[in-house]
Amino acid sequence: MKAKHRLIVAVIVLGLLMTGPFVVTSLLVWLDMKEAERTMLTELLLSRLPVGTMMTLFGFVLGVGVLHKLFKQYVEGLLRMAETLRLMLGANRNFRVTIEGPPEVQQLAQAANDLAEQRDVLMDDVDAQIATAKASVEEEKNRLAALMSELAQAVVVCNLDGRILLYNNRARLQFKALSQGPTSVAGGALIGLGRSIFSILEKSQVDHAEEVIRQRLSSGKTPISNFITTTRGGQLLRAQMVPVLAASGEEGEAAMSGYVLTVENITRSIEEEERRDQALHSLTQGSRSSIANIRAAVANLLDYPDMEPELRERFLRVIDDEVAKRSQVIDQTMSQFSDAIKTRWPLEDILGIDIVAAAQRRIDDKLKLPTKTEEIDDALWIKADSFSLVFALVSLASKLQDHYEPRELRFRLTSAGKLAYLDLIWAGPAMSSETFYTWEMESMQIGSESSPLSLRDVIDRHGGEIWYEREKAAHRAFFRFVLPVAVPEIESEPDERSRGKGRPEYYDFDLFKFEDKTIDLDRKLSDLTYTVFDTETTGLEPSNGDEIIQIGAARIVNNRLLRQETFNQIVDPECPLKPESIPIHGITEDMVRGKPNIDVILPAFHEFCEDTVLIAHNAAFDMRFLQLKEERTGIRFTQPVLDTLLLSAVVHPNQESHKLDVILERLGITIGTRHNALEDALATGEVFLKLVKLLEDKGIVTVRQALEAAEKTYFARVKY
Amino acid sequence: MTKKILIVDDEPNIVISLEFLMKKEGFSVAVASDGDEALTKVASFAPDLILLDVMMPKKSGFEVCEALRADPANAGLLIVMLTAKGRDTEVAKGLAIGADAYITKPFSTKDLVARVKTMLGIV
Numbered sequence: 001m002k003a004k005h006r007l008i009v010a011v012i013v014l015g016l017l018m019t020g021p022f023v024v025t026s027l028l029v030w031l032d033m034k035e036a037e038r039t040m041l042t043e044l045l046l047s048r049l050p051v052g053t054m055m056t057l058f059g060f061v062l063g064v065g066v067l068h069k070l071f072k073q074y075v076e077g078l079l080r081m082a083e084t085l086r087l088m089l090g091a092n093r094n095f096r097v098t099i100e101g102p103p104e105v106q107q108l109a110q111a112a113n114d115l116a117e118q119r120d121v122l123m124d125d126v127d128a129q130i131a132t133a134k135a136s137v138e139e140e141k142n143r144l145a146a147l148m149s150e151l152a153q154a155v156v157v158c159n160l161d162g163r164i165l166l167y168n169n170r171a172r173l174q175f176k177a178l179s180q181g182p183t184s185v186a187g188g189a190l191i192g193l194g195r196s197i198f199s200i201l202e203k204s205q206v207d208h209a210e211e212v213i214r215q216r217l218s219s220g221k222t223p224i225s226n227f228i229t230t231t232r233g234g235q236l237l238r239a240q241m242v243p244v245l246a247a248s249g250e251e252g253e254a255a256m257s258g259y260v261l262t263v264e265n266i267t268r269s270i271e272e273e274e275r276r277d278q279a280l281h282s283l284t285q286g287s288r289s290s291i292a293n294i295r296a297a298v299a300n301l302l303d304y305p306d307m308e309p310e311l312r313e314r315f316l317r318v319i320d321d322e323v324a325k326r327s328q329v330i331d332q333t334m335s336q337f338s339d340a341i342k343t344r345w346p347l348e349d350i351l352g353i354d355i356v357a358a359a360q361r362r363i364d365d366k367l368k369l370p371t372k373t374e375e376i377d378d379a380l381w382i383k384a385d386s387f388s389l390v391f392a393l394v395s396l397a398s399k400l401q402d403h404y405e406p407r408e409l410r411f412r413l414t415s416a417g418k419l420a421y422l423d424l425i426w427a428g429p430a431m432s433s434e435t436f437y438t439w440e441m442e443s444m445q446i447g448s449e450s451s452p453l454s455l456r457d458v459i460d461r462h463g464g465e466i467w468y469e470r471e472k473a474a475h476r477a478f479f480r481f482v483l484p485v486a487v488p489e490i491e492s493e494p495d496e497r498s499r500g501k502g503r504p505e506y507y508d509f510d511l512f513k514f515e516d517k518t519i520d521l522d523r524k525l526s527d528l529t530y531t532v533f534d535t536e537t538t539g540l541e542p543s544n545g546d547e548i549i550q551i552g553a554a555r556i557v558n559n560r561l562l563r564q565e566t567f568n569q570i571v572d573p574e575c576p577l578k579p580e581s582i583p584i585h586g587i588t589e590d591m592v593r594g595k596p597n598i599d600v601i602l603p604a605f606h607e608f609c610e611d612t613v614l615i616a617h618n619a620a621f622d623m624r625f626l627q628l629k630e631e632r633t634g635i636r637f638t639q640p641v642l643d644t645l646l647l648s649a650v651v652h653p654n655q656e657s658h659k660l661d662v663i664l665e666r667l668g669i670t671i672g673t674r675h676n677a678l679e680d681a682l683a684t685g686e687v688f689l690k691l692v693k694l695l696e697d698k699g700i701v702t703v704r705q706a707l708e709a710a711e712k713t714y715f716a717r718v719k720y
Numbered sequence: 721m722t723k724k725i726l727i728v729d730d731e732p733n734i735v736i737s738l739e740f741l742m743k744k745e746g747f748s749v750a751v752a753s754d755g756d757e758a759l760t761k762v763a764s765f766a767p768d769l770i771l772l773d774v775m776m777p778k779k780s781g782f783e784v785c786e787a788l789r790a791d792p793a794n795a796g797l798l799i800v801m802l803t804a805k806g807r808d809t810e811v812a813k814g815l816a817i818g819a820d821a822y823i824t825k826p827f828s829t830k831d832l833v834a835r836v837k838t839m840l841g842i843v
Binding site: 285286288289291292293294295296297299300303304307311314315318321322 | 731733734736737738740741744775802803804805824825826827828829830
């Protein structure tokens with residue numbers, strides 16, 4: 001019952017209470033009276049009725065007044081207060097009850113306000129704590145990611161499904177170097193967040209390593225497992241696996257929730273080992289036959305001195321022949337396996353120019369001696385133990401300064417075949433070879449710093465040589481360090497850090513919860529992995545001979561657009577470009593010629609898209625181009641396709657335009673350049689992420705729902 | 721009766737020495753330069769002892785040895801393997817597949833002659 005109705009009932013009850021007892025008493029008395037008494041009473045009452053009625057009415061009005069006042073203060077006041085409290089509970093935390101009305105109500109209001117105050121303090125406190133915790137977790141994540149990205153080892157973290165949650169730059173470069181065939185075109189698409197590690201490493205071996213770790217865990221041993229695996233390209237990888245253990249509150253063994261793999265390409269060192277074996281083999285086993293031949297011939301010559309001259313001649317020929325062959329073998333072995341036979345001191349590949357720069361800095365710093373460089377091969381990599389080599393250079397400089405006081409020193413770096421020449425040049429009097437010999441053998445010293453090694457030790461460690469040489473014409477001399485030249489295994493990419501903003505997205509720990517890879521249409525849009533892509537084409541009519549000239553794509557994993565994991569490839573259309581289209585896509589004839597054609601690119605792109613839902617703006621257009629190549633390449637894109645144009649129409653059915661530019665503006669997304677396949681794909685990705693939230697507001701949560709809604713829009717009915 | 725020796729080696733430089741040596745020691749000598757020829761010569765020449773090199777084109781010494789031992793007719797044939805493969809594992813293999821002696825190169829010619837004579841029971 002409403003408050004108003006209750007007031008009316010109360011008024012009626014009041015009226016009844018005021019008149020009821022009198023009327024009932026009067027009726028009872030009336031029934032009890034005789035006829036004469038009734039007449040007398042009527043007369044008596046009728047004359048005084050107005051006064052009675054007046055009094056009753058007056059009392060009634062008074063009663064209603066009091067009732068109304070009470071109602072206003074207690075019922076309506078409390079109702080108002082209840083509304084305010086609701087508001088405080090929900091929409092506006094800072095709202096407070098106005099203190100009014102009778103004292104009891106005021107006290108109640110005060111108590112409610114106090115409670116609200118207390119609650120606010122608590123909530124603020126909790127919020128602050130959550131924020132701090134979040135910030136520290138984020139910081140830890142970033143620190144870990146930063147640490148990982150700088151590591152010189154390739155590290156990949158996977159969940160139990162073999163999905164990659166984190167990888168570092170080194171891993172990316174290493175696997176990129178590994179990828180052969182179509183993937184090398186895409187720039188090593190094999191590794192990526194949410195991708196399967198099994199595309200790189202043999203699944204059975206990873207499973208076995210995982211099993212070993214579980215066994216070691218349960219038996220209380222250090223959980224670690226090593227294995228060596230061959231890639232599709234025939235490279236040898238040594239992998240070490242350690243588990244990621246889930247923090248479990250219960251006692252007992254922690255459950256394994258994933259694993260960390262450190263991967264090292266050992267193809268080279270194994271090859272080197274094999275070469276060393278070969279060298280050893282050719283020097284031992286190979287010698288046996290020869291020496292046997294010589295030995296038998298010599299023994300015959302000695303044992304039978306009276307043999308015919310003809311036979312003697314033949315035995316001598318055998319010896320001559322075998323000795324000549326042996327000499328040749330030794331020469332060959334030395335030249336072929338010189339690298340392998342050399343010292344096993346671990347040397348790193350380093351740019352020669354970096355060694356020179358380091359030595360220059362130290363000479364300037366320690367000896368205050370000016371240095372210059374002459375001819376420097378700045379692309380020359382050498383195999384060196386940089387610390388001891390720099391120490392040797394500086395200690396030589398120090399000795400020169402002590403004995404000959406040169407005004408300046410110069411460096412020169414040149415190469416000859418497999419050898420690098422690092423020269424330390426100075427002008428001054430000739431030095432004797434004895435002096436240099438003692439310098440070579442003394443332990444090295446720079447001021448108070450001394451090394452247990454001698455110059456000779458350092459040279460031997462590098463499998464190198466050093467000598468002193470005079471340039472008589474120039475009145476100067478130099479020490480020449482001969483060092484092995486290195487071929488760097490992985491060259492760094494200079495444009496590495498310029499792409500995208502901020503820290504590379506090499507990690508995503510939320511993928512720990514990732515399950516099952518096949519595309520389930522009933523999963524939430526925000527949970528799936530997508531490939532957003534765009535193509536540039538020679539024209540708008542695929543069925544009329546227009547061809548794809550560029551494919552750009554990026555991945556969306558766990559609701560994040562990964563700017564590091566992109567596919568960007570120009571394609572040779574094998575037909576002339578239309579001049580009028582060149583200003584649109586900015587791709588010229590020169591850019592497409594010599595690029596791989598669609599037969600090569602499409603399989604690579606297909607691999608890049610594996611297990612993902614495709615997204616494109618006006619997808620029908622791009623899909624048409626892809627489908628027309630199905631027959632020729634045998635590559636079919638069978639995964640579901642979402643179209644941001646249609647999805648935009650689902651979200652904003654009353655908007656006129658759903659062009660990418662217009663949508664970008666409408667959704668408040670600013671991007672740099674456009675009309676480059678990769679940039680457009682990235683823009684489409686941003687649009688999609690915004691659309692996911694807007695679709696959710698419309699109750700469209702799963703992929704299936706999104707596909708159905710898109711189909712129903714007006715635009716869908718307009719066939720391309 | 722003169723004992724017959726078959727020398728099997730693809731390297732003429734050793735064959736010439738061995739042939740000379742064995743003839744000087746009074747043996748009747750035949751030469752084969754690969755595995756297949758060795759098997760034919762064993763049949764035609766019927767040697768008492770065979771000096772068999774391991775590393776040869778076509779058939780290796782191991783294969784020849786196995787083939788010879790597979791035929792019971794050759795049960796009495798003595799097989800001496802001469803090889804540049806000096807590893808323990810290979811010596812073991814040679815003896816295991818039925819060689820009577822395994823001599824690694826280089827060897828002393830005197831020792832070889834002594835060994836051959838002992839095996840043939842000529843002292």
